[in-house]
Amino acid sequence: MNTIKFYHFPLSGHSHRAQLMLSLLGLKPEEHFVDLANGAQKAPEFLALNKFGQVPVIDDNGVVIADSTAILVYLAKTYDPSGKWLPADPVIAAEVQRWLSTASGQINNGPARARLITVFGAAFDPQDTIERAHAVLKIIDEHLQGREFLAADHPTIADVAAYSYIAHAPEGNVSLRAYPNVLAWLDRIEALEGFVPMPRTAAGLQA
Known part of the structure; x- marks a missing residue:
């Protein structure tokens, strides 16, 4: 093989x-x-x-x-023979797709773009981008109230898609301190068997 x-x-x-x-x-x-x-x-x-x-x-x-x-x-x-990471159930599959779209849309245009500014010098408006980041983080934090994961009662590819740029939002000067449910969710992802971190940079770590 x-x-x-x-x-x-x-x-x-x-x-x-x-x-x-x-x-x-x-x-x-x-x-x-x-x-x-x-x-x-x-x-x-x-x-x-x-x-x-x-x-x-x-x-x-x-x-x-x-x-x-x-x-x-x-x-x-x-x-994944278990089918848990991308469930076949239509409702859960649709919820997974919803969060994949969020990862490609609001998360990409908020936390990911803010990090592009500080880490790679991208020419975006920092204030507007940080505001976008906090707007989506607020929604995600509210969504995670009483939930352990984004789309189901177990981790799915929706959580994997959203994790990386949210976890590294502080590198774009986007603080996560106001989002306790997001922080708890990050901890749950990082506790999964097989988790591997993305290297951190010095940019924005004071946030």
Whole structure:
């Protein structure tokens, strides 16, 4: 059985989503570092894997999947015989999709973008971005009142998709102190067997 090839950049939250899912499923991929700082994602050999020139990408014995959310869906469908990470129940499946959309939308435009500003020098409006981050965090904190996980009574790929950029929101000067339910949820994710952290940066750690 061949090993899954995993193309990623360690400080990318999108990459970490895939890395975390791989680890939670007990999969040990062959890692390929993509040097974003030097434009490796635009090299012809990488563009052959993902024409958008973005990490992460996995190559599972010739099945190439790009985009972190797509990778979560593929891994859950392929390597989780229990079906818990992406339940078939229509209501729970719809709830999972709702939070995958939130991860790609409000979380990406809030906590993830705030971190892009401080860690990578992205040219977004810091005040507007931080306000967006707190708006979605408030909603998530309220949603988690009385709940342990986002979409079901157990972890799903919705939690994996949301985790990385929320956990690292302080690196974008977005404090999590006002969100006790979010903090408790982060602790629950980090206590899962197979959890692996994303490297932290010095940026924004005072938040």
